[in-house]
Amino acid sequence: MCEAHAYLRRGDREELIFENVDKVEPQNDCLLLENIFGQRKMVKARIKELALVDHKIILEEE
């Protein structure tokens, strides 16, 4: 499976906030994340970087 994990970058730390993410949809100043089980999470953040081979979605707060 090619899901990724979402991390929130704060300074030089990265906090894991949601695992096994399948879908990401920007909505206004938020991101709607959906994992492979259909569970959803809305976070007030933007995409800082994707590193798909490393299964990483790096977010940062708006």
Next chain:
Amino acid sequence: MCEAHAYLRRGDREELIFENVDKVEPQNDCLLLENIFGQRKMVKARIKELALVDHKIILEEE
């Protein structure tokens, strides 16, 4: 491998613009895409949707 393909959505069409994308980095009003071979492409677009299990990165023009 868990790379994805980048598509530019125009109306109800999706145009494949870059394959085997590993990294995506938003920069101002552009996106820097890098594929698994280290080749890069800058596109003036934003992320509309990610569907990682389907290996799709959907972009739309700014």
